[in-house]
Amino acid sequence: MAQDKENTERILRPLPTLSDVAQAAGVALSTASKALNGQGKLRPETRERVLEAAKQLGFRPNDLAQSLVRGRSFTVGLLSTDNYGRFSIPLVTGIEDALVNAQISVFLCNTLGSPEREQQHLDSLLAKHVDGIIVTSDRTNSRAPIDLGKLDLPVIYAYTRVEDPNVLCILPDDEQGARLAVEHLIKQGRRHFAHITGPVYFEAVQLRAKEMRAVLGEHDIPFTERRVLSGAWEESWGYEAANILLDRDPLIDAIFCGSDQIARGVVDGLRERGIRVPEDIAITGFDNWEVMATAVRPPLTTVDLNLHELGKLAGTRLLQMIDGQRPTGIERVPCSLVVRESSAAQSKSIQTKSKIQQREA
């Protein structure tokens, strides 16, 4: 690392001001201002001279000064209450998409799960007079509302929820997503369902399981609670659960999984038992975490949470709130189904053969 004295001095040179531009162009300060704002009556060559001087000097109008005048900072804070995880990535790009198009810049604030750090970030955002705050998380479970003291600032909770009817929470439509997956499996001729999913204290786990039961009921497909296995959001749980399930009940021909990671463990577990996916058992995941879903052999049919769209909607709603609207309640964004090979129609002959083999084993 070399130090460069000359460069160091260049760095400390202050940014050019409007009066530098006026001086360089040989005009009054008010003339320079008019020329740069495209306002007032000026001779074209004067305006041209000012613009050229501004360009030469690298002059830029100061947003900070404009913010003070307009009473808006054109910034918002993005408060992430967990470590950034894979769910945050499409969410954040969606939020940015909506806001960048409205010329609004986003302050990134990661609380790393610490309440002190959250308060430090909030103080800093409020001192910077942000126009609003979006709170996100790595999970959709509920959290405490952020504490803004006396301030009444637009706040949106995206992919996380608070138990307060006066705020707006934007969440994926877990029930509708579960319906898509289960109806798809039924259309493939599947009738013997199981569900391997995450911890029961997740609202998403409860909603998806409930909707699966509802859809099966609508189609008069019998289902027993013994076929719901709830554990960790991990591949190893999927692997273990597939073995528990098949030991109990080899007749299963469809497993609706609560995440792509769980589904991957399930597929690996079934392969090692000699059970073929999708010929013997069709599998669906949840999340459409592409790097995971496409690496499963065969590639995984799964429910996409449309987190980029969810993020965009959060950004759009925040803009509406900054403009004075005040939407409240829970808004759910529809999921979609991405069909890959793990859920193809049943192949009767192969399935019968392998099930007989398995019973004999």
Place this chain on the structure above:
Amino acid sequence: MAQDKENTERILRPLPTLSDVAQAAGVALSTASKALNGQGKLRPETRERVLEAAKQLGFRPNDLAQSLVRGRSFTVGLLSTDNYGRFSIPLVTGIEDALVNAQISVFLCNTLGSPEREQQHLDSLLAKHVDGIIVTSDRTNSRAPIDLGKLDLPVIYAYTRVEDPNVLCILPDDEQGARLAVEHLIKQGRRHFAHITGPVYFEAVQLRAKEMRAVLGEHDIPFTERRVLSGAWEESWGYEAANILLDRDPLIDAIFCGSDQIARGVVDGLRERGIRVPEDIAITGFDNWEVMATAVRPPLTTVDLNLHELGKLAGTRLLQMIDGQRPTGIERVPCSLVVRESSAAQSKSIQTKSKIQQREA
């Protein structure tokens, strides 16, 4: 979504100003200012009354106004030239760690790979008078420098590089990381090496392969270029390459992989050929992408890029540049080795047996 007229009006209420505080406390503007800044000679009860009024009103000093006075905005831009990927996550938390502790806020700017969007973000950052910019990417390959026109602003490239000796690029030490993995495999008694890695046009791919050859040379371990297979950064490539490699040369007892994803495909490919990891062949990955490395069966020994530390260093260096220093060149952050089960010492008897079986097959 319910609209609430009363709430809408509350939202539009302007933030309390210093003069609101002065009025509420029944003091002059200058007195309120002194009380809030903790300066000047005031009676304790007067200061107390002003602080109480500020608290009641939810008054906060305006950073924007202070920025104009101090000529610094206490903000920096984080320009991400790719979609945020898993590499960005620890990098960004590290950058934030360093800057938040210095009371600096980070503007998030994702270019989504579009030059127009990059310029739009840069214009916005410069208009907001950021104190510096950190440019990051999802890959360490070189990119064009950002265009700041006439401005001489502190800029750091983190986990990406530009071909310009006058800027500072912070990168992982790929050579040292490769050395850690290969020396570890040698210590486990391995002598028949292969390397399955990503596309050759990646600088990281070139550096790691070069260092592997150097380390093997130092230990007089023979190596042939036929045992280097270069392909996509994907599990499916690892799976395919493992099969190509073992068809050619069943004597291999160590595979140094260029990524965790590739390593996972390799392990799956070997398992299905009846080759045991680590008894027959020891495997190491690169990245320590935990969700991937721990899901491999057996869990993967891998090189950690220490991206959180890399991000922290980028933040620290930017602070030094804002203070007038001007480090340049390439600074490399050491990797570390995370030892899990995939690289245990060789088990001679088992290995000999399985290799004989394979030759007979």
